[in-house]
Amino acid sequence: xxxxxxxxxxVATILANGEDARLDDNEINSVVDAIQASGGIIEDxxxxxxxKACDIFFAVLSIEEVDRILENLLAQVPFDYVVxxxxxxxxxxxxxxxxxxxxxxxxxxxxxxxAGIKDQISKITDRTMNGELDxxxxxxxxxxxxxxLSEDVLNEAFEKHxxxxxxxxxxxxxxxxxxxxxxxxxxGFTFFTSRVAEELGFDVQEAxxxxxxxxxxxxxxxxxxxxxxxxxxxxLFHAEDLGIGISDTIVIGDGANDLPMIQHSCEGGGLGVAYxxxxxxxxxxxxxxxxxxxxxxxxxxGYKS
Numbered sequence: 356x357x358x359x360x361x362x363x364x365x366v367a368t369i370l371a372n373g374e375d376a377r378l379d380d381n382e383i384n385s386v387v388d389a390i391q392a393s394g395g396i397i398e399d400x401x402x403x404x405x406x407k408a409c410d411i412f413f414a415v416l417s418i419e420e421v422d423r424i425l426e427n428l429l430a431q432v433p434f435d436y437v438v439x440x441x442x443x444x445x446x447x448x449x450x451x452x453x454x455x456x457x458x459x460x461x462x463x464x465x466x467x468x469x470a471g472i473k474d475q476i477s478k479i480t481d482r483t484m485n486g487e488l489d490x491x492x493x494x495x496x497x498x499x500x501x502x503x504l505s506e507d508v509l510n511e512a513f514e515k516h517x518x519x520x521x522x523x524x525x526x527x528x529x530x531x532x533x534x535x536x537x538x539x540x541x542x543g544f545t546f547f548t549s550r551v552a553e554e555l556g557f558d559v560q561e562a563x564x565x566x567x568x569x570x571x572x573x574x575x576x577x578x579x580x581x582x583x584x585x586x587x588x589x590x591l592f593h594a595e596d597l598g599i600g601i602s603d604t605i606v607i608g609d610g611a612n613d614l615p616m617i618q619h620s621c622e623g624g625g626l627g628v629a630y631x632x633x634x635x636x637x638x639x640x641x642x643x644x645x646x647x648x649x650x651x652x653x654x655x656x657g658y659k660s
Contacts (some may be wrong), residue, residue, distance in 0.1 A: 365418055366444075367411045368403070368655050369620055370435040377406040378434065386411055389428050390421060407647075410547070412441060423640075433646045437655045444657040446626060448597050450531055450590050452549055452608035452614060453541035453562070455484075456630055457523050457555060457649075462547045463514040467509040471592045472500055485635040486611030490542060490582045495575075498565065502574025504549060504565045507544050517547065519554065522649030527555045536597060540589045542581055542612050561589055561616035582625055583612040590616045601625050605652065611636055626655060 367554050369386060377441055378379050387397050395416035414419060422438045429436060454461045458517045462486075467476035482491040527537050539552045541562040552560035564577040579585075586608075601623025606616050609632040620627035621641045629640035630649070637643055644651055654660075 358586055364398075365412070365421070366417075366441040367413065367421055367430075367436060368426075369409050369436045370437075370644070370647045370651045370654060371407055371433070372556055372651075373404075374549065376433040377603050378409055379406070381407050381433070382432075383411065386425065386428065389424050390406060390416065393424055395421065396625065397574065402555065403658070404492065404660040407660075408651065410657070419565060435644045435651060437626070437642055439655075441622070441653065443602060443624075444655070445533065446530070446605040446656060447535050447561045447603040448593055448605070449527070449535055449537045450540055450586075450593065450606045450620075451538070452586075452610065453551055455609045456613075457516045457520055457539065458547075459520055460516060462512065462543045463494075463501075463518065465512040465562060466501060466504065466508060467497070467546040468505055468516070469512065470501060481528055481633070484610035484612070485593055485633040486614070487635070490522050490612045491580045491647050494542065494563070494580055498572075498576045499574045501572050504572045506570050506572065509544075509565075513547060517551075519551070520649055522647075522651070523555055526649045527533055527620055529658060531556055531558075535654045536593060538589060538593055540581070540586050540616075542586075542610075544576075558594070561585075563593075583615045586613060587615040587619055590619060605656070607649075607652065609633060609636065614639060626652070628655075 356532050381396045381500045387461050390413055396414045398414055399412040418438050425436045429602050453455055461480050464473055464477045464480055465475045479497055480494055482488050539557040539560040542560050544565050545562045548560040550560040563581050564572040565576040566577055602618050602625050604625040606620040607630050608617055609630050614636055616628035617640055629643045
């Protein structure tokens with residue numbers, strides 16, 4: 356992708372996955388008409404990727420007003436959208452969750468499959484990621500159920516069951532090529548984050564450590580547990596380390612333990628994205644991507660393909 360140039364005050368980026376749904380001029384014109392009907396001035400329309408992503412630059416109306424317009428207009432169609440300031444779209448720091456964000460699976464659920472308790476643990480995982488259970492207590496409970504498993508199942512789970520999310524490699528490689536730092540921060544386990552980080556090209560990986568003794572899982576996770584507070588602290592640390600503001604960050608996650616860092620990025624003028632997130636997270640997140648893959652987050656930053 357090449358770098359698009361944002362020269363206006365505010366921009367609404369309309370997104371389609373390009374497979375199940377494609378954008379055309381009719382859809383974009385309907386958005387333009389809706390903004391104008393509410394008193395907005397359209398300054399420019401720029402296709403970032405034909406059929407997949409289009410920028411609509413506008414003035415007069417606020418970001419919040421246009422966000423509400425699009426929420427109503429696009430409620431029944433499979434398109435994503437992001438409304439933001441046009442300047443400063445290209446971010447210098449990416450902080451991302453791993454499970455169900457950079458990869459398609461929840462690693463602990465895949466480990467549990469080897470103990471024949473995947474369904475049992477998956478139900479706990481779903482409730483935890485939806486914010487119904489305390490993350491630390493839930494993780495301790497789930498890891499406890501894995502006690503006695505051979506450490507060999509970790510490698511087997513990774514090799515046979517873990518797959519990278521569509522668009523992940525393109526997102527990370529493009530941002531790194533443009534000078535951004537990319538940090539993988541997970542409430543999962545270092546065994547998996549280290550491998551995923553290497554495969555995708557992350558600069559830093561942070562996660563929990565499974566205790567292993569004599570080649571088997573002890574049923575314990577090393578304290579302190581990396582939770583939502585630790586994820587938020589990672590965002591704050593890396594932003595300060597780079598000498599940048601929160602407005603220069605993009606944060607991606609799907610679960611309740613991602614919500615504090617997602618919200619903090621948005622509140623600071625950055626891009627805090629709930630990516631194919633749990634209902635409880637979507638209800639509290641400002642920016643949501645529900646239909647497109649991770650490459651959409653390059654278009655949101657103004658990159659063109």
